[in-house]
Amino acid sequence: MDIFSFNLATNPPLCSCNTKIFPLDKPDAKLFDETAKAVAEELANPQLIKEIGQGKNKQWKVIEDKNKKANAPTQIRKFYDEVCLWAEKTQSVEIFERNLPFIKMMNAKAAYARGRELVDDKFVAWFSSCLGQITTANSEGLIRLHNFRTLFEAFVGFYKLARPK
Template sequence: MNLKRIELNTLQADIFSDVAKEAAEHISPRANDRGRVADVNKSTQLRKFYDELAMWHDKVFQAASRGEAYQNAAPFIQMLKAKAAYSQGRGHVDGNFVAVFNQIISQINSADTLKNAKLFFEAVLGFRKANEQK
């Protein structure tokens, strides 16, 4: 996947459809030579990252001053990259997920891009869950 297609500052028309679907396929576990699917990137693990991102989104958007709330939350939002790396080290997620997730988190620089990141990640998880059902 070309991670540069994930552009959250200026939303292209297909960001929540085609780009999200491509990202979901990129992070979906694949079967090895023996037909066994890797035990990483399970929806419960990915949902933990979404839940925390959604929590920061809600805190920022419920505040009286979104700009100030975002500035206070920004270091903790960026810390999600460290949490993803830790999760990869524990074998819960793989490098594909970390690359996509870091691309999303790296682009968050305002309340608006936080909202776009949450919506994009939500779309990715929806497509990922659909892939899981196949």
């Protein structure tokens, strides 16, 4: 299952996530099981896009985080807790409409955490691709938010096994 791909030819370089694997509008039987496990296993080995060299020798490379500072279980848990918080606060379309800007703001928090190398590029790509599926403040968007929370819950369970403390 090819979940992540890196494109170092863009400026800045990008890590992208295959969003077809995460259908939050209509989850298939594999989403909360096989897919969540595959993502957990992939994110258990953090990779960061880093700038190497200067001047003409400057280039981008995907570097494995040997110290595994990125994607620490406690950091991942903070994001999961916030997704749960918004899902709990958002039980109706009316409330969802008011909360959607703050839910989308979690992308900025993921970017900030990436800037501090607390999460890797793959986590940011996965997280933002899931949040990116929540586009409108209607019942469909609300279902996607709650399915994202359930996917994240399954992911956290598998992640604990893939990357214990």
